[in-house]
Amino acid sequence: MGLTRYFSILDEDDAKSLIKEALKELNFDPKEHSPAKIKAIISIEKGKFVTLEKYKENAQSFFQELVANVWKIYEDKKAKENSLDFDDLLLKTVNLLKDNEQIRKIYQEKWEYIHIDEYQDTNEVQYLMSKLLAENNRNIAVVGDADQNIYSWRGANLKNILSFEKDYPNSKIVLLEENYRSTKNILEAANEIIKKNKYRPDKNLFTENETGEKISIYEALDEADEADFVATKILELMDRREDTPERTLGMSDDDGQRKFSVENFRGESGSILSEIAVLYRANFQSRALEEAMLRYNIPYQVLGVKFFERKEIKDTLAYLRAALNKENSSDIKRIINFPKRGIGKATLEKIFGNEIESLPAKTRIKINNFYKILEDIKEKIQSETASQVIKFVVKNSGIEEELLNGTDEDVERLQNIKELATLALKYDNLPNGLGIEKLLEDAALASDQDSLILNDREKVEKSKKNGIKLMTVHASKGLEFKYVFIVGLEDGLFPNRRDGEIKNKEDAEEERRLFYVALTRAKEKLFLSFANFRTIFGSRQINAASEFITDIPADLLEKEGEKDRIKTIYL
Numbered sequence: 309m310g311l312t313r314y315f316s317i318l319d320e321d322d323a324k325s326l327i328k329e330a331l332k333e334l335n336f337d338p339k340e341h342s343p344a345k346i347k348a349i350i351s352i353e354k355g356k357f358v359t360l361e362k363y364k365e366n367a368q369s370f371f372q373e374l375v376a377n378v379w380k381i382y383e384d385k386k387a388k389e390n391s392l393d394f395d396d397l398l399l400k401t402v403n404l405l406k407d408n409e410q411i412r413k414i415y416q417e418k419w420e421y422i423h424i425d426e427y428q429d430t431n432e433v434q435y436l437m438s439k440l441l442a443e444n445n446r447n448i449a450v451v452g453d454a455d456q457n458i459y460s461w462r463g464a465n466l467k468n469i470l471s472f473e474k475d476y477p478n479s480k481i482v483l484l485e486e487n488y489r490s491t492k493n494i495l496e497a498a499n500e501i502i503k504k505n506k507y508r509p510d511k512n513l514f515t516e517n518e519t520g521e522k523i524s525i526y527e528a529l530d531e532a533d534e535a536d537f538v539a540t541k542i543l544e545l546m547d548r549r550e551d552t553p554e555r556t557l558g559m560s561d562d563d564g565q566r567k568f569s570v571e572n573f574r575g576e577s578g579s580i581l582s583e584i585a586v587l588y589r590a591n592f593q594s595r596a597l598e599e600a601m602l603r604y605n606i607p608y609q610v611l612g613v614k615f616f617e618r619k620e621i622k623d624t625l626a627y628l629r630a631a632l633n634k635e636n637s638s639d640i641k642r643i644i645n646f647p648k649r650g651i652g653k654a655t656l657e658k659i660f661g662n663e664i665e666s667l668p669a670k671t672r673i674k675i676n677n678f679y680k681i682l683e684d685i686k687e688k689i690q691s692e693t694a695s696q697v698i699k700f701v702v703k704n705s706g707i708e709e710e711l712l713n714g715t716d717e718d719v720e721r722l723q724n725i726k727e728l729a730t731l732a733l734k735y736d737n738l739p740n741g742l743g744i745e746k747l748l749e750d751a752a753l754a755s756d757q758d759s760l761i762l763n764d765r766e767k768v769e770k771s772k773k774n775g776i777k778l779m780t781v782h783a784s785k786g787l788e789f790k791y792v793f794i795v796g797l798e799d800g801l802f803p804n805r806r807d808g809e810i811k812n813k814e815d816a817e818e819e820r821r822l823f824y825v826a827l828t829r830a831k832e833k834l835f836l837s838f839a840n841f842r843t844i845f846g847s848r849q850i851n852a853a854s855e856f857i858t859d860i861p862a863d864l865l866e867k868e869g870e871k872d873r874i875k876t877i878y879l
Contacts, residue, residue: 309400314632316391317752321622322638323347323382323393330381334374341374350379354395355431355463389636394753398433405440416444427452427472431463439475448476454508458782458822460814466507487513489788489831491520497834497860498827504859505817513828525857526837526868531593531796534839535600537868538586538793541835542606542776545791546580581607583790584776587826589802593795594778607775611783616751620711620721621728625751627701628744631685647710649674681705694735694743698728781826792830794823797838798851823856835868 318326327343327350353363360383364376386392392400405412422442424430427450430438442448450472457466473479487495495513502508524541528534586597594610601608616622623646630639637660644659645651651674658667664675681704688700702708702725711722735743777789796802803819827834838853 309404310387311392312390312633314390316389316629316633316636316639317397317749318386318391318393318638319616319622319752320347320394321617322391325638325641326385327378327382329385330378333381334377336374341371346375346378349375350382351393351395352461352463354399355433357399357432357436389638390633391636391638395433398437402433402437402440405437412440413444416441420445420447422448424448424450425452428454428457428466428469429459429462429464430468431465435465435468446476446478455502455505455511455821456785456825458785458818458825460818466814470507470509483511485511485513487515487828488517490515490828491517491832493520493522493864494827494830494834497523497864498824500861501820501827501856501859502824505820507814507817521833522866523834523836523860523864524868525865526835527853528837528839530839530841531596531843532600534795534837535596537837538597538795538835539600539604539606541793541868542581542584543604545584581775582777584793585784585787585789585791585829586776586778586793586795587781587784587829588778588794588796589781589804589822590796591780597778597795601776601778609775609777611777611779618721618724620707620725621751624698624701624707624725624728625748627682627685627705628689628697628748631682631689632744634679634682643705644675644678647706649678651675651678689744690741692740694732694738694747695729697744698725698732702726702729781822784829785825788829788831790830790832791835792826792833793835793837794826795837796842797836797854797857798842799854800851801842802854803856820856 324343324347327347328338331338331341331343331346360376360379363379364373367373367376386396405415419441422438424438429452438448438450450469452469454466454469457464457469460466473481490498492515495515499512503512526534526537528537588594588597598608598610600606616625623643626639626642630636630643634640640659641656644656651671655667655671655675658664659675664672667675684704685697685701688697692700702722707725708722711718711725732743732747735747737743738746781794794802799805802823803816836857838851838857840851842849842851
């Protein structure tokens with residue numbers, strides 16, 4: 309495939325950096341043409357098996373021509389660096405299987421049975437990979453739910469699961485319609501919502517669980533009122549616990565306002581909070597909710613930055629990758645001046661332009677010392693366990709000294725790196741060298757909900773007690789909570805229509821599937837809300853309630869009124 313054993317896997321930030329460089333080489337401003345957007349377009353096209361040549365041939369606009377030109381430079385840079393991005397891992401593998409019969413037969417015989425989970429989220433390349441591997445034995449089993457296809461914007465093709473019976477005529481379909489999570493009322497609402505979609509096999513969820521409470525609906529004045537409703541309802545849920553003593557609210561403040569703290573709660577208040585999730589369609593909605601949680605002193609977590617996306621973790625891993633692959637300019641640029649070595653952009657240009665000899669002697673010494681560190685790390689990789697290698701990198705690169713002498717935030721960053729060394733212990737049983745390779749592979753491929761740090765049971769238990777969860781509906785897929793709030797149910801927001809765009813039938817059905825996913829995250833109680841007014845991008849808008857609300861049978865709903873709200877202002 310034209311790669312060395314130690315080829316690098318570019319993560320999203322590394323890939324965007326290369327695209328940013330490509331834009332600059334073409335004399336375009338990355339601030340005007342988003343590298344992230346261009347990367348997403350290239351990714352989707354690769355997932356659809358569209359080649360650079362085909363994309364360029366079909367380009368009809370200035371922007372499409374720009375994407376094609378950036379794509380070409382991006383591919384050249386990756387080849388020079390001996391690196392692949394996530395999409396290449398799939399695309400190059402499929403092309404290898406497709407074009408090389410000998411290799412294809414090896415893996416068809418090696419993997420006699422193929423099982424694929426979340427089949428509704430596969431793209432064209434993944435689809436063909438499974439078809440190539442299963443074409444001889446035809447022993448393929450897939451699990452999926454067409455009603456939970458919510459990632460078309462990432463390239464997921466709903467047709468893959470809808471066409472399975474056509475692709476494999478002798479297949480046996482097993483419908484898994486019994487739900488063990490939610491109450492009857494929640495499932496009835498979900499069934500009513502999703503049955504309006506046409507592109508789906510017919511099925512109807514049922515459960516032996518209890519009927520459960522009705523679904524609450526709240527009409528808010530604006531986003532602040534909506535967030536206030538969510539916060540006060542959370543306090544009411546905490547009050548429901550029989551093992552939670554009555555809280556005492558003092559009135560001794562000079563301003564006459566009452567004070568409240570979750571610390572006043574005993575028993576299992578922490579675990580109650582971990583069973584509550586607030587879901588929204590767009591990330592910007594979290595601001596008002598966060599303010600309300602702070603105002604009422606309710607602990608919360610916004611599902612956001614993953615462990616392997618933290619800067620200090622990426623810096624440490626970059627040292628490992630650079631030690632194994634010194635041709636990777638992305639990693640070298642990232643770490644050559646971290647910790648600070650007095651190496652600026654002009655010096656970097658000379659390094660990668662093979663003009664090191666033109667630099668002052670003092671600068672050359674700094675560069676040589678840096679590359680000597682990389683050589684020492686590579687030697688350790690080949691002779692020490694993974695955890696020992698991480699410890700060596702932190703100490704000998706100078707990272708530890710710099711962070712220890714920095715701010716409190718720097719010390720915290722050092723603690724995160726030490727967590728990486730602890731995590732590396734799980735790779736210590738592998739032969740020297742392979743442990744670090746496996747760690748780098750897992751780190752590069754860690755998904756939104758599969759961060760390796762969560763393999764530690766103690767960390768999982770700790771995270772559960774850190775408060776309610778605020779997240780987008782997309783991020784909630786696969787999770788479940790006793791109590792779920794779905795906010796912002798307004799026409800144009802959920803279902804989403806950006807800038808008044810009229811969605812096609814497929815997009816409209818995906819929005820409905822997304823709401824279906826949101827509903828079915830709840831086990832016991834659902835709260836729905838919408839705001840008559842919402843400020844979006846500085847403009848106050850008047851909103852109509854989402855069509856999804858009216859699609860739920862009225863006998864399943866109960867209206868939340870102002871009289872039911874907690875009036876006291878908690879500080």
